[in-house]
Amino acid sequence: MELVKLKNKKKNKELNELLDILISLIKTIDETGEDFNLDEYFLEISKALETKGISLIFNMLTGDAKYLRVRFLNDVTDKKIIRKSIGYDFLSNEIERNKKHKFSKYYTEGSSHYFKNRKLFIEEDKGSKSVSLDSIVCPFEVRGQLIAYFDFLSDKLDKSYIDVFDVFVKAISRSVSSALLFSELRKSEKMFGDIFENADEGFYVLNGRKKKFIEVNKALASISGYTKDELLQMNYIALFAEDERKRIDVYVKERLEDKNSEEAPREYETKIACKDGTIKPIKLKVSRNINKEEWFVIISDISREKKAEERLFKINENQTQLNKLLLISIEDIPLNKKLEQLLNTSLEVFWTKNLVSACFRLLPEKEGEKVYLYSSKDFPKKALKECNINSQEICAFVSMVKNQHNGDEVSEKSSEKFAKKINQFCFPLTYKKNIFGSLCFKASGSNRKLSKIEIEYFRAVSHIFSGAIDREKNKLELAKSEEKYRDLVDHASDMFVMLDLDSNIVFTNRSFDVGFSSVKLPNNQFFDIVSEKDKEAVKKLIDKLIKNDKGIKAEFRTKSELKNNFVSASLSPIIKNGKKIAIQAIIRDISAAKKAEQKMFETKKHYLGVVDTIRDGILVIDKKNNIVSYNKVFAEKVGLQVEKIKNKKYQKILPLYENDLFKNIKTKKSNFEVLLKEVLERGEFVTYEKKAAKGKKTFYYKIDISPSRNRVKEVYQAVVTISNITENKEAEEEIRKLDEFKKRVLNNVPISIIIIDKKGKIISMNKHAQELMGEDASGRMLDDTKEIRKNTKLKNLYERLLENGESFKYTNLEYKSKADGEKRFLNIIAAPLFDSSNRVEGAISMAVDNTEPTIYKNRIEVLNQELEKKVKKRTSELDLANKKLNRALDLKLKFISDASHELRTPLTIMKGNLDLLSIDQKEGSGEIISVYDDIGDEIERMSRIISDLTMLTNADSEIEKISLDEVHLVSLIESVVKSLSVIAQDKEIDLGLVAPADEVVLTGDEAGLDKVFMNLVRNAIKYTDENGQVKIFIEPEDEGVLIRIWDTGIGIPENELNNIFERFYRVDKARSRAEGGTGLGLSICKWIVEAHNGSIKVKSIEGEGSEFSVYLPYSQNRQ
Secondary structure: OHHHHHHHHOOOHHHHHHHHHHHHHHHHHHHHHHHOOHHHHHHHHHHHHHOOOOEEEEEEEOOOOOEEEEEEEEOOOOOEEEOOOOEHHHHHHHHHHOOOOOOHHHHHHOOOEEEEEEEEEEEEOOEEEEEEEEEEEEEEEEOOEEEEEEEEEEOOOOHHHHHHHHHHHHHHHHHHHHHHHHHHHHHHHHHHHHHHHOOOOEEEEEEOOOOEEEEEOHHHHHHHOOOHHHHHHOEHHHHEOHHHHHHHHHHHHHHHOOOOOOOOOOEEEEEEEOOOOOEEEEEEEEEEEOOOOEEEEEEEEOHHHHHHHHHHHHHHHHHHHHHHHHOOOHHHOOOOHHHHHHHHHHHHHHHHHHHHHHHHHOOOOOOOOEEEEEEHHHOOHHHHHHOOOOOOOEEEEEEOOOOOOOOOOOOHHHHHHHHHHHOEEEEEEEEOOEEEEEEEEEEOOOOOOOOHHHHHHHHHHHHHHHHHHHHHHHHHHHHHHHHHHHHHHHOOOOEEEEEOOOOEEEEEOHHHHHHOOOOOOOOOEHHHHEOOOOHHHHHHHHHHHHHOOOOEEEEEEEOOOOOOOEEEEEEEEEEEOOEEEEEEEEEEEOHHHHHHHHHHHHHHHHHHHHHHHOOOEEEEEEOOOEEEEEOHHHHHHHOOOHHHOOOOEHHHHHHHOHHHOOOOOOOOOOHHHHHHHHHHHHOOOEEEEEEEEEOOEEEEEEEEEEEEEOOOOOEEEEEEEEEEOHHHHHHHHHHHHHHHHHHHHHHHOOOEEEEEEOOOEEEEEOHHHHHHHOOOOOOOEHHHOHHHHHOHHHHHHHHHHHHHOOOEEEEEEEEEOOOOOOEEEEEEEEEEEEOOOOOEEEEEEEEEEOHHHHHHHHHHHHHHHHHHHHHHHHHHHHHHHHHHHHHHHHHHHHHHHHHHHHHHHHHHHHHHHHHHHHHHHHHHOOOOOHHHHHHHHHHHHHHHHHHHHHHHHHHHOOOOOOOOEEEEHHHHHHHHHHHHHHHHHHOOOEEEEEOOOOOOEEEEOHHHHHHHHHHHHHHHHHOOOOOOEEEEEEEEOOOEEEEEEEEOOOOOOHHHHHHOOOOOOOOOHHHHHHHOOOOOHHHHHHHHHHHOOOEEEEEEEOOOEEEEEEEEEOOOOOO
């Protein structure tokens, strides 16, 4: 590692001791693993540095990344150092202040900085006072992002500590990045595992190929009765009931072969065989596929739900049977036609609804009791008459005496015989084929006996009565059964609701009433509890249920104000007499399960998100060499899409990794394959480095292979991290080169450098020092040298240096050279070296050969005096030349001014006479001779030249001034275009103006600006061939306006562009002369524009055209 390399280079004992501490700290974090704690680690660093007299401040960047915040501080002076948050500006100012230092390049280009005498505050009882300590500030980055600064403080730090702390902090950064990643992954995995383990429902991860549980939670163990270890060891299929195993086995095989990935139900009901031998109904839900062979499954115990459904089914079945009994008609009784008609028309209603119900209500509870039930005088007389029944009273009673007829059915003969004997007729009463009593009829008279037709009549009545009792008893039992069922349902933990076919609620249990107590049901409608988002879907399910006889399971959301936001419902029809009469629904709150599932999904998503943000390539390989997972960076590095990576053999994918890193993985047994196999078999972490060459570039990678274990600590896959460490390697190489460079610098500087220990022994010396002393004197005492031994003053200075740490400077030490024996002179500078406790542990002594400077000192002084005389003489000559030059310039200006005046007068006379001649000629012949026009043009040209010369001369002498006023620029340039349009039309040139809609107003000299644009536009037209283009663009800006004059003319050669604004300069002299040019126009334009604090520029391509740009500010600073 870098710190070890640095230690090998450092010869300073104190620095080496510090390096030992720092190396130990780095090893600590590398060995910590998943228990790594950043705060505790920084505290350990502080404590360790405290032993060397160094304090540590750890400054975290704030949220806006503008300020630093103190996190840790240990001060060896046992006084608390106070420092407010500092900004980056502070660091920048400190760097600027130290730029004169010879290490300023390192400050500005390196990452760590040394600050001398930084002011801090120490808190004391009476307040605080300021102190100055040396400081080294190092940036701390994690995963490429600057998050903090390490600030090392001591009163004895110097620049030699910079590279030590810089390398140390970078090493911490790398180790912390790895530890934080490992810790974060572990935390995410632990969070995921806690949710998995403590969920209310049974969760497990299944490997379908092996038919083994990979992970199970407590709830599954509770449902099955097996321990978690027993579940992990058993075959998955063996958990299910025998009659379900074949179906489960087929389903798993088909899912593995992708035959039913879409069609197969992700949720279904089955049964498991519990450890105690009981069979328990459960519901399975395949939540999601982890990979092709592993699935995440949720299991729910539905025993209570099934028992409730069975009880409800039995009650419904009993109700159906009772309904059948109640529908028994009198037609089932074999009677003669008259009696059948009589019973159907007259007695059915009376007996079944009145007498029988009364008999049942008054049924005695004790054997032998007789109850008077009915008197024949209340019979409809017409009915008795038609049946030839005597109108005398007949008594009927019920006897509870059991086995009155020994349990046999009473035959007609035995009945008659019995009737004669006891003067009454009795019929057995049965319930569910058991005789519980008799129904007896007796004539009122003591001697009268029942006739045969009366016996038949009362036999029919007994049948009806017996059937009615059966029905009433069944009704009572049904009522009791319903009451018991309702009590069970009412106390059930699941919510129960019964709906009619219009979805109105007709019955609810207590759990339902509590669960939905906050919901108002104005229409008593079931849909009032359903969320608007799911209402239509639930309606469709109920409609489907009404049309079919099969039950339906559904999950839906309830209204937001409810506690139970997510429920599952088992809906089934209630059938009576073959018809659906109602719907029953068992509702279970699954909100917690949904939240747990969502939380697990989010946790896993967060876990995957963390992995995806890592800049290293990460992939997970199982024992079959399949890639089961990977991050985005890996996908980018191999350049493949998701479906082309997952579950593929790594031997096919890794050769595609960037820079041909694994290109030989197919052709021979690679180091990677050997190490991967070792990790999967032994479960030990391995790491190695590998380089790859692509083109002329060499890339370096670090490859970490970590084992991944399941709940039973078995290694089932490996996590591979591929880190590009090219930059680190290049940085190491740069450091190595820098160290070599430092050595070369020290050995090649023209300074003798010697390091001595506290006793005065020479520890080290550079090449120049060896040459100076004629040998490598390392190990010798410094005062053994003749020069120091004879020089008492110098010897005392070295003694005070080593005893008290007093630096010194000694000039012109005389000595005799060992090489040539010549006398020479040395300048010596010596400074102490301190240990961590601020004690002198040695010194550095530097000697510079001062022989030549001493010898040449006098010569230089003589030369300086001679040079001074020459300078004075040359200065005097220069002043004289300047005076002559100024006089010449004055004479030139006077000459031009006088010449202009003298020339202007005759030109004016010539112009006047020419005008008179032109008038005379016109009056005489009516025509003007063309030569007059030529003369007039030449006079005009000469006048312009004189005006231009006068203006430039006045400008040079600062006589010429511009007159400032408000100028409407657009209007001014429009006037110029209008004036020159005739000239443009003569050459068929397209002259155009592109200006803003609003007027552009600025302060300037309108006449001067008119002259500028008239000159520039005229030149553009003049030097543009026929059918060409000249465009003027006015472009307002924030502080001024830009005017561009563009043409398609002949252009200007590139080598002429720098000269065109000079006076009398003409590019094409022949053509300029033909066009009447003087070479003063652009000079005048430049002077006028610059007088307005503006600028004028030109761009041109010879043969294609030119563009002159004039920039004018809106306002002028001067008047």
